Amino acid sequence: MISQLYALVAPFLDYGFMRRALVACLALSIGSGPIGVLLLLRRMSLVGDAMSHAVLPGAAIGFLFSGLSLWGLTLGGFAAGLAVAGVAGLVARHTMLKEDASFAGFYLTSLALGVLLVSMRGSNLDLLHILFGTILAVDDQALLLVASIASLSTLVLAFIYRPLVLECLDPGFLRAVGGRGQLYHLVFLVLVVLNLVASFQALGTLMAVGLMMLPAATARFWTIQVWSMCLTASVTAFLSGFIGLLLSYRFGLPSGPAIVLTAAGFYVLSIIVGRHGSLTARLPRRRNYRG
Template sequence: MTTYSVFIAPFVDYGFMRRALVACLALGLGSAPIGVLLMLRRMSLVGDAMSHAILPGAAVGFLVAGGLSLPAMGLGGLIAGLSVALLSGLISRTTALREDASFATFYLTSLALGVLIVSLRGSNIDLLHVLFGTILAIDATALYLVGGIASFTLIMLALVYRPLVAECFDPGFLRAVAGRGSLYHFLFLFLVVLNLVAGFQALGTLMAVGLMMLPAAVARLWAQSLPAMFVTAAGTAVISGYLGLVASFHYGVASGPAIILTASIIYGVSLLVSPSGALRRLFPRPHYGA
């Protein structure tokens, strides 16, 4: 097999592979920077909880549309995710529970409710598609939706970059200076939910957070500045999507898990050889004084 037949021919010969690659590109550009901010806020597990919170809404969209209609399921997932974000924030402000604890309780409830709704009217195949995604079956409508979400995310990050960074590192300072900390926090959660809905279109609810958090962790190991983390995370997500699709095509494995496992392999290698990795710490370079 030649290099062309392995790495290029699948995307030249098959339209579904090209659409899947474009979806991975859009997901990488939109989700990865959001994942970096989630990681720096120490909210990585909140992102995972939110990815499951969209499941009941997606399941309702599945029932209303009478099948796997990605726009209907995406709209339902967006409404469900925003509802969980608002309720979690309300509970954390009116009770003794912290916001992460509120997300955890909603995560368990949402996952169980969503699986129950799909299993009542759908088949096991439908349930697998909802949980693990169908990136190779993504159509033009879903692709426009994913691309639109990525474009909107990048525009919003450009417009409110400074407040989001300030709210990320010193929310108390932002509240004291601008008095809009809660507004920016909600805007950030809105972007998280929106990108999880985009990820759900391709990777399902169980792995939608994969292209958000794994590339962010890789970026943290290689880059020091925030812009460099954004670029590294987006590049890692796109490369993971491309190599995962290639592996899925040639070896007949599920595309979604192949993409996430590729990102995991990159993360594992980065843990060893990156500037912040284990080998650099175990075998530091000698410093020679003057």
């Protein structure tokens, strides 16, 4: 029993890069779990995916000027994500196009433009680094950035939690009582971009939204209260990171896809046996009749 437990933690005890990757997964789980739940409640799941790719042109411009510099990629990605979110919101507000369709259009443009910009100067290896990330190469500086974003996101969410949840579930009531729904929506979009930029450092643009939305969707099958969904999503995201890193180490798999596929495994399992709304939960229950 002890040897089996040691086998689970041995890679993290023996190698510093595995410990840093695990701590990065913990920080990403704390920050991205609640954000994913709120995106799910606001029916903006695909908007999160679109915004994860919206950071790519900015990261590509940062790459053109500073290479694979942490701050160049981060600041460029954050600026691009905010710009796309703002422009998509303006288009949705002043035209007949809905917000999700507007984000979809800008997402496709951003993805193509980002790949083009990276390809102009970088190699295929640089492109793979930006698209899929390298969580096993997270250094102390990147770890500090990810942890800082997770801490800031948690503090801001705690401060605006009640009006933000109300704006998700009943925006009409919030407007009726004079709540500033648009302000909370804007702050929330900034938090989404921040957490996607943090995830981008570890998992790349194509995988960043996976650790945000899959655990949130998993949590929806196990609990119905918002706070417990946020907690369940964070725990699921961390477990996905832990198991994914172990699978990556034991079988030589790419770490980012292993983590996201582990989260997908939890999601599929929850679809089948979750407590609320799963396939098993919807099966007709047998009734006991007494003769």
